[in-house]
Amino acid sequence: MATVEITNIEKYYGGYHALNDINVDIADGEFVVLVGPSGCGKSTLLQMIAGLETITGGELRIGGDVVNYLPPKQRDIAMVFQNYALYPHMTVGQNMGFSLRIRRDPADEIKAKVERAAKILNLDQLLDRFPRELSGGQRQRVAMGRAIVREPQVFLFDEPLSNLDAKLRLSMRTEIKELHQRLKTTTIYVTHDQDEAMTMADRIVVMNTGVVSQIGAPLDLYDRPANTFVAGFIGSPAMNFMDGTIQGGKFQAANGSSWALPSDAKVTEGQRCTFGVRPEFVEAGGDVAAKVIVTEPTGSETQIVADMGGEHFTCLFNERIAAQPGDTLKIGADPEKCHVFDIETGLRL
Amino acid sequence: MKLARANRLTPYVFMAPAAVIMVIALLYPLGYMVYGSFRAWDPSQNISETEFVGLKNYITLWFDPSFRESLGVTLKFAISVVAVEMVLGVGLALLLDRNIRGMSILRTLFILPMMIAPVVVGLMWRYMYHPTVGTFNRFLKSIGLDGVDWLGQHALLSVIIADIWQWTPFIFILTLAALQSLPQSALEAAKIDGAGGWQQIWHIKLPLMMPVLIVTCLLRLIDAFKVLEVILVMTEGGPGLSTEILALRISRTATEFRELGVAAAMSNYLLMLLLLLTVAMFAFNKIQTARAARLRAAVQEED
Numbered sequence: 001m002a003t004v005e006i007t008n009i010e011k012y013y014g015g016y017h018a019l020n021d022i023n024v025d026i027a028d029g030e031f032v033v034l035v036g037p038s039g040c041g042k043s044t045l046l047q048m049i050a051g052l053e054t055i056t057g058g059e060l061r062i063g064g065d066v067v068n069y070l071p072p073k074q075r076d077i078a079m080v081f082q083n084y085a086l087y088p089h090m091t092v093g094q095n096m097g098f099s100l101r102i103r104r105d106p107a108d109e110i111k112a113k114v115e116r117a118a119k120i121l122n123l124d125q126l127l128d129r130f131p132r133e134l135s136g137g138q139r140q141r142v143a144m145g146r147a148i149v150r151e152p153q154v155f156l157f158d159e160p161l162s163n164l165d166a167k168l169r170l171s172m173r174t175e176i177k178e179l180h181q182r183l184k185t186t187t188i189y190v191t192h193d194q195d196e197a198m199t200m201a202d203r204i205v206v207m208n209t210g211v212v213s214q215i216g217a218p219l220d221l222y223d224r225p226a227n228t229f230v231a232g233f234i235g236s237p238a239m240n241f242m243d244g245t246i247q248g249g250k251f252q253a254a255n256g257s258s259w260a261l262p263s264d265a266k267v268t269e270g271q272r273c274t275f276g277v278r279p280e281f282v283e284a285g286g287d288v289a290a291k292v293i294v295t296e297p298t299g300s301e302t303q304i305v306a307d308m309g310g311e312h313f314t315c316l317f318n319e320r321i322a323a324q325p326g327d328t329l330k331i332g333a334d335p336e337k338c339h340v341f342d343i344e345t346g347l348r349l
Numbered sequence: 350m351k352l353a354r355a356n357r358l359t360p361y362v363f364m365a366p367a368a369v370i371m372v373i374a375l376l377y378p379l380g381y382m383v384y385g386s387f388r389a390w391d392p393s394q395n396i397s398e399t400e401f402v403g404l405k406n407y408i409t410l411w412f413d414p415s416f417r418e419s420l421g422v423t424l425k426f427a428i429s430v431v432a433v434e435m436v437l438g439v440g441l442a443l444l445l446d447r448n449i450r451g452m453s454i455l456r457t458l459f460i461l462p463m464m465i466a467p468v469v470v471g472l473m474w475r476y477m478y479h480p481t482v483g484t485f486n487r488f489l490k491s492i493g494l495d496g497v498d499w500l501g502q503h504a505l506l507s508v509i510i511a512d513i514w515q516w517t518p519f520i521f522i523l524t525l526a527a528l529q530s531l532p533q534s535a536l537e538a539a540k541i542d543g544a545g546g547w548q549q550i551w552h553i554k555l556p557l558m559m560p561v562l563i564v565t566c567l568l569r570l571i572d573a574f575k576v577l578e579v580i581l582v583m584t585e586g587g588p589g590l591s592t593e594i595l596a597l598r599i600s601r602t603a604t605e606f607r608e609l610g611v612a613a614a615m616s617n618y619l620l621m622l623l624l625l626l627t628v629a630m631f632a633f634n635k636i637q638t639a640r641a642a643r644l645r646a647a648v649q650e651e652d
């Protein structure tokens with residue numbers, strides 16, 4: 001187990017600046033999730049940590065040692081790939097034991113370790129199968145097995161669940177969490193799915209086009225997003241944003257609605273800003289009028305997309321609301337659960 | 350009704366010209382050769398005037414020491430060139446499978462020998478092997494060594510070297526193509542698993558390329574059994590019978606010894622040998638496809 005310190009990391013692909021001044025310190029045993037939209041540089045960062053991609057600038061330390069120029073085999077990391085990357089010509093057992101065979105561990109020791117990992121992952125019946133004979137979920141577990149038999153310093157996961165169907169994804173999520181609680185190995189997990197990030201992470205690193213947008217515990221990101229990007233990315237359904245100005249100590253939106261400000265917002269009268277309201281914190285019975293466009297009941301909740309001065313506004317109620325398209329709802333929100341951002345920079349005010 | 354039948358026949362109508370050409374260009378001469386191999390046949394005779402001798406040509410050949418020697422030379426030649434070419438071609442491909450500047454030019458240079466006409470290759474090497482004015486001996490003498498009697502004492506070795514020069518590129522390009530279509534992620538996984546360069550080659554690259562390598566090897570073997578022009582130009586089979594490969598002996602039997610029937614029988618022996626290799630190749634392919642299909646079926650059953 002080890003710490004991972006990412007300091008001022010830069011990556012250029014030719015002239016393309018893929019990563020810009022990345023700084024993340026990961027504690028021993030921590031489960032950190034890198035999350036961000038597709039193409040923001042998550043995989044690139046992970047591959048640089050793994051040693052599969054060269055580091056253009058900055059310093060990478062694993063367990064305190066600078067590893068910028070070490071090949072993957074000397075970094076003592078294990079990686080699980082999105083497409084599993086199993087060796088097609090080896091059985092499940094051989095796949096899992098490959099790293100140990102490469103480092104010439106005794107055969108009986110390899111066998112014991114592979115069997116132990118197989119038991120943890122429920123693969124003990126499949127050790128003699130070839131990857132082609134496995135289902136997607138089983139292959140994913142073999143890829144994880146290959147990582148855990150090594151007992152590495154750090155686990156790296158690159159979107160390991162993206163190729164699985166929704167149900168399997170949920171159960172594998174739990175399995176990976178459980179595995180981490182059991183092994184306590186430092187883990188860096190990449191995903192584009194904010195839900196996965198929220199549920200699995202000790203700490204989340206939100207990335208956006210090659211820069212780190214915010215780092216924090218899942219609930220901190222949810223409660224106090226540092227900017228509109230994080231506010232819009234974390235949380236589902238996404239936060240409602242409105243542009244407007246501060247007038248008479250309230251936020252006056254361009255769409256005509258008016259909202260009370262959170263007490264800690266540092267704003268001045270007349271300042272132009274962006275106001276954010278999470279759909280789940282919208283309450284029925286306020287003084288903002290919204291015209292229902294669609295109602296989506298799920299049984300336990302009701303999601304309503306409404307029209308507010310020509311803009312869509314999403315509400316999520318924890319109860320059943322019998323609203324018809326065309327009806328007008330009166331809504332409001334607890335001001336302490338709303339967010340104010342600078343309209344130019346998008347930074348939290 | 351009528352239309353439906355016409356539709357069903359359409360593909361055969363399109364195939365017919367090709368089929369006719371096949372029959373004329375391939376089956377007719379083949380049949381002619383098989384027919385001729387059972388006859389005592391002098392080139393001055395029309396085949397209808399020849400005498401039927403049954404398996405005599407085949408039996409004579411079987412006990413003919415010159416034929417056996419020639420068969421031995423062919424086997425020696427084919428096996429050694431293919432073995433060396435496989436090792437060199439695969440080795441070069443592994444070495445040059447990387448993205449550095451100028452690599453594409455280098456790769457193109459490597460495949461040039463394959464594009465030169467065999468007769469030209471033969472002439473070129475014959476000149477280079479010349480005992481006094483040849484490139485090799487002049488070089489050896491210039492650094493103070495004795496010249497080597499390339500096409501005399503070491504004739505078989507010399508033609509083997511020339512063939513290796515010409516055909517290693519064939520294996521090189523096929524292997525390179527196979528290498529570049531390997532699943533990159535499996536190689537990345539191997540790096541992460543701690544495999545060094547050699548270990549990646551030995552445990553991942555070679556096993557994954559094996560189907561391509563086997564087919565390449567068989568193709569090359571089939572071709573090596575039929576080689577003629579280069580050796581004809583370089584040594585004409587000599588000295589003695591030392592480089593007289595089967596193709597050459599067949600042509601000499603037909604033209605010099607004027608025994609068309611025996612030549613035909615000899616061709617059939619060679620044909621059988623090649624057929625065996627071809628069948629082996631097809632069988633290998635079949636087994637591969639069947640195994641893949643079985644594995645797919647096994648997976649589908651579970652899903």
Ligand SMILES: Nc1ncnc2c1ncn2[C@@H]1O[C@H](COP(=O)(O)OP(=O)(O)O)[C@@H](O)[C@H]1O
Nearest residue numbers: 013016018036037038039040041042043044045
């Ligand atoms: N080998 C490469 N050469 C050039 N550009 C690349 C390369 N790999 C990735 N990129 C670019 O870098 C950016 C980040 O890619 P990546 O790290 O794969 O994103 P993601 O966050 O989806 O994993 C993308 O814009 C991608 O096009």
Ligand SMILES: [Mg+2]
Nearest residue numbers: 042043044159
């Ligand atoms: Mg990616």
